[in-house]
Amino acid sequence: MGRATRRAAACAAAGLLAAGLQTTTAFAATQNRIDLTVLVVDDGGPATAAITAELASEGTPYTVLKLSDPNRPTITPGFLSDTVNGSPRAKFQGVVLPNDNPFGTGSSEMTALAAYEATFGIRQIDAYTYARPEVGLNWAQNPGYMGSLDGTQGAVTTAGLAGPFGYLNGSVPFEQPDPGVSTSYGYLATPLATLPAGASFTPLVDAPIPGSTARGSLVGEYDHDSRKELVVTFVYNQYQQQYRLLARGFVDWLTQGVHLGYDRNYLAVHVDDLFLSDDRWDTTLKCTPGDVTCPPGSGNTDNNPIRMTPSDVNTLAQWEKANDFTVDFAFNGGGSADWESDNNTTTDPLLEAIKADSSSFRFINHTWDHPFIGCVQNVAVVPWQCTTDSGGNDVWVDQATIQGEIQQNITWAKQQGLPIDPSELITGEHSGLVTLPQQPTDNPNLAPALAAEGIRWTGSDASREPNQRPVGAATLTVPRYPMNVFYNAGHTKEEVDEYNWIYTSKAQGGSGICETSANSTCLAAPLDTTTGYASYIVPLQTKIDLGHVMNNDPRPNFIHQSNFAEDQIAYPVLDSILGTYKNLYAANAPIVNLRESQIGAELQQRSAWNAAVAAGQVTGYRIGDSVTVQAPAGVQIEATMPTGTTQQFLLGSSPFGSAYAGTLEGWVAPGPFQGSVNLRLGQATAPSAAKASAPMVAAAASAARNASRPPRTTVPAGTAKAVPVGPGDTQRSRTGSLVPTGAR
Template sequence: MKRILCTTALTVGALIAALGLPAGAAQADSTPRIDLRVLVVSDGGPSTDAIAAELDTAGTPYTEIDLTAADRPVIDAELLADTVDGRPRAKYQAVVLPSDNPFAANSTEMAALVAYEQTYGIPQVDAYTYARPEAGLQYPDYSGSLDGVRAEVTDAGRAGPFGYLDGSVPFEDNSPSVGESYAYLAQPAAGADFTAYVDAAVPGTSQRGSLVGEYRHDGRRELVVTFVYNQYQQQFRLLARGIVEWMTGGVHLGASRNYFAVHVDDVFAADDRWNSELNCTPGDVDCPDGAGTPDPIRMVPDDVDHAVDWQEDHDFTLDMAYNGAGSVDHREDHNGVDHLTDKLVADRSRFRWINHTYTHAFLGCEQDTTVVPWRCATETDGSVRWVGRTAVVDEIATNRAWGESVGLPLENDELVTGEHSGLKVLPQQPDDNPNLAPALTDTGIAWLASDNSRDPRQRQVGPATTVPRYPMNVFYNAGRAAEQVDEYNWIYTSRAQGGSGICEDYPETSTCLAEPLDTATGYAEYIVPLETATALGHVLSNDPKPHFIHQSNLAEDRIAYPVLNGVLDGYDALFAANTPVVNLRMKAIGTELQRRAAWQGALRDGRVTAYRVGGTVTVEAPDGVAVTATMPTGTTLAGTAFGEAYAGERSGWTPSHGAPLTLALPSSAAQATGTAEPASATDPAPATRVPEGTREYTAAH
């Protein structure tokens, strides 16, 4: 993998003069200090915004200069570099521009960037540029849409910054009536030192044109990207890691992984079935009291065997959120027999288990279900009638005791309440049940699931920290594909087409179907691809939040599996073996989110300093804030290997105790800087001055 090369031919004295540095700097160690921060120069376009979003999510600090802002600073030598104790300092390890040259002809700002890049070996990313000789390419062989095209990572790309991909880079084509991509395909210009990393076939020819490639010229390196994208498109999400890897040489603060976890709620219990005639679910609160007869959906032993086999085939573990009363009630109704429980208990070590409360009771306000939608019951004085502390404790503790009695391997500080109840539910219950936090204290709960669609930010509830979960649009009250489609049509079609009209009433959050789906084919042809794309989008966005479905979706038609297969099989087709899906249990996900929040806060407050001198990286962070970074394989911290292997690099969290952390890069990475032996890392590291009109970002701006 290519690293940053310092190819300047300037003498130290000439370098200092060119950058306007103090003459005394010539007497100091000339090994430059490179701050681990990226300069993003934006014109407001989606491509630079996408790269900034990738840095945000990973926790990689950057400074953005908005070219459209009237009060923006001028990009000059002072903004880019200075000295620290006589040592030349580059304030940015990489530069991202909206094109190969977004400035006017003969711009002094572009000249300052060129000199800076040449002097310090700083790479430049052209986020989206026209194919032309100035960017190392011929004029385009093709310009136009790449919707539905399958680009490929070249051999050089797989040996370099995109080695975590298996080869293919499919471009999205979500709508035949909407253009979703635009690109220029071109060959390297005659005599140009250009290496294509990602290319695609030029329509109507046998040639291939570059989409992402490296152009080396004039002592500089540019990553030339010739297709437009936004931060949500799959083609960018696949390449984002490699773009950051290229621009930083694999040495940067922050880290990115691809996460996927699936919680299966209501295990041991039964879920009520959707009634296509009543358009509601008898036995649940969306049906008027007494309407219809409840028709339960419950797994059987064969469904457990299927789940075990599926997990082995996909090297993936499901999290079973269980309700013990479901088993007790079933035995009472079936002369002490419950084959499902017997099978799940026998295979208990094959799954992870989470307390989901004993009866799945609603633990918020007491519900008045005499109306649809339900409302909170009230006391005579009009105040909300809340489920009591004792009742909440009993639901948690009784389920825990039942799970322990059958030998479930539990983490007793994790909890998923029924319907995430106890937490606020709009519009009926705008506040948490005040009895919830004390009950969590009583039962030792540290991690509490919340619904990401209603409560997306991690927050504290008494002693517990929430873990937001993504609801998959595979309905809890559907065991068969036709039921899922019928309910889907009811929700997502207009009243004129026989639907509920919900999609008409809430156009800001819902879109109506053009016409109802066929109940025989709509699930496989429409819902599965849509839900697969949504979940895979989360996986590719460095988002550890879990997804949740219900035990009913593993029963009967087993409708969850086509979506889960689409995510995992689709992922395996895109990524190399060194970049597996990370499948964490709930408390580990909560810890990851918690660490990110602390890290982002420290970055936002300017309490983190990181820089590289030769083969040594120094990071200073507040005591108690874990440091996250990505480094080349072979990097050590205090003599031991740094981080964990992922995507061809080493990354992870390292505790900080207020003292500087010193990482030693492998010799290959140190030599690639073109500098002398690593200098002492004891230089003071003042925060970089932020000029007026710039913005400094972390993962939460």
């Protein structure tokens, strides 16, 4: 059946607290305090913007100084450090510069920075500079290379794997989205054979130098004058895969593994419409009979819908086990009831197969039978419109109907023994929420219905609304990314035919939608319906989805049950995503696979944390092996710490966080009767313990004063903005996207 609708102790504690404060004060008097904030000196280029974006994504506090701002503060010793409670304080735990010296020869600002870094053991990233002796490298010649790096196969060195990039398997491939357009540029050079006394250069990421047997550094640590610089000799932007692979390591190296915020790789796959029969794309009509986008009239009936079989369920369960991954079925119990009615039986084989393997999957309420629960639709016209009353006001689906759809599905799931979280929901087609252009506001009956049914999390379309938002006072959205594996395609040829219709010009036989959309690109020619899926759509969708996975982005992707039936077109994409990921990342950085409620809570916590950081309401600092962080009441603290770190309470301690990528990460709140989170570090370096002598500081400052200002590094066209990977890649801009009918 086709579905036309898609849619007494306190006193003692006080004494202990006072004792703890006295101990901290005595300890602080003898050691440096390092504030957990990063200084970013921004030249407006893509490399510093990329590192800033990573800090923002992780939730790591930072301060930006724009070189182009005539009113910016001058970097002086007083700007960088002062004294708190009798102890020297470093106001920044790391420094990001556009290159090794963006201020010029004799700059007092660079002198101040060099002395500061040497005194407090603060590290510096040179976001993008060219190879030359001033950064510990030979000129990029004999052997050396300068030019496009598109398609280059970079690699993490042994030192890099033992250091900040130990979460990678070792390969760092550079993207090559278009052989005719260079999107990455850089320099490959070898370390100087003779360095200043006490200096060293350690390549962390390198690549073969063309025309030579030597390898050139792409990312290396230059240790000199009691300072450490991360020297990066290729340009990048925040979206490119080669940067995404290294971004976490940049921050970990800069902060010496101790910082606020964290970075993980997430993937969740929601499979919508379980138990329904999805309508099928008609390759002749170029629409989907039974769907509101297909003009009414002859031929507008789908007599061949797509529905999973018991065999399809078994295949999926086996695939999950082989890949250590769990999908989330968004289910509609009404679909099973309809199937039984249409087939004059009391047993649905698909339901029985799901019940037999229910422990293999997660389940999300998708309403009873997938109605559109926004305004009442007038489907007699295409595109559909909201029905209006005699006064011209929109007519809305009422609250009782919405609650009935939610509750009936929950009751049925419990009767069938399907494990669900009743606080989770995905409405059919994300309906009830804003649906532009027809419905610019939420259904006013939606929020009270969700509150009455105890719904805390409801899915939304990330291509329309990328950010989490409240729906009334009780519910938050969980934005989901639509995949271009269409709901109305069970066979590969149907998928490619619809893809061609959406993404080719009218002159090429397509709809021409791509010609009028600012967020889409037309294909040069239609894809071959036999080979186009594997050769073009799968690689493209893999790249887009991996972009989400590698961007510390927990928002889920969604496809449909139809994609696991018939030709099972979901698997090539999922296999490609997981296979590519496993080739790039080490076992200590597995994909984090959360259910909807966990994703919603993660987004909610991040929002509160980021707001507090932006408002300057978070204070974090390190003194020796002790870290103290204070945030507003009710805001949990997000942090990355070394292995072995513990949270210290007034009485006792407990392990901090959970292991990921060779570190400990997690959310944490103050213990009883504590106003701050207090951590004791495990395996970590101690920058304040390596305070440089006065001669060393003077030498570092002298070297900085005498450094020549490097010429402006070459930035190829296209790298200062998001680089799309082809038609359908609308996520790079984060400004919304064209959402084809088939992606619903």
